[in-house]
Amino acid sequence: MSTYPVDIKASEKSTATTHTIFDGPARCVGLYMVQPMDTAVSTVTVLDAGTTVAVFTLPATTDSSNKAAISRYVQFPGTGIRCKTSLKLTLSAATPVTVFYG
Numbered sequence: 001m002s003t004y005p006v007d008i009k010a011s012e013k014s015t016a017t018t019h020t021i022f023d024g025p026a027r028c029v030g031l032y033m034v035q036p037m038d039t040a041v042s043t044v045t046v047l048d049a050g051t052t053v054a055v056f057t058l059p060a061t062t063d064s065s066n067k068a069a070i071s072r073y074v075q076f077p078g079t080g081i082r083c084k085t086s087l088k089l090t091l092s093a094a095t096p097v098t099v100f101y102g
Helices: none
Strands: 009-013 018-022 026-035 042-048 051-058 070-075 081-083 087-091 097-101
Touching (some): 026 042, 042 081
Antiparallel strands (some): 009 097
16 A cells, blocks of 8 residues: 555656646656756756746766766655645756656
8 A cells, every 4th residue: 555645647748848747736756857968957847836846957968078868866755845736847958857746
């Protein structure tokens, strides 16, 4: 039996824009972010409607010290980050991100 009070869903986005993940109250419980090869520094921003609640920066993979793709998984403690109005995600570059939410 799960210890989380709702079913967890996942949504993958990969275009540089603001995406509505869930239009209503939700909790972001984790992110899986991939920074492809030859990509400049990018940011992944979690929003509650228009209010920023978390920002993650992925390092560049275009410089001489790092030419490989990078992946990061972030799991939020407890019941995650609460978004009272709507859960949104802004990608500054075409970086694939999977959002886990409930």
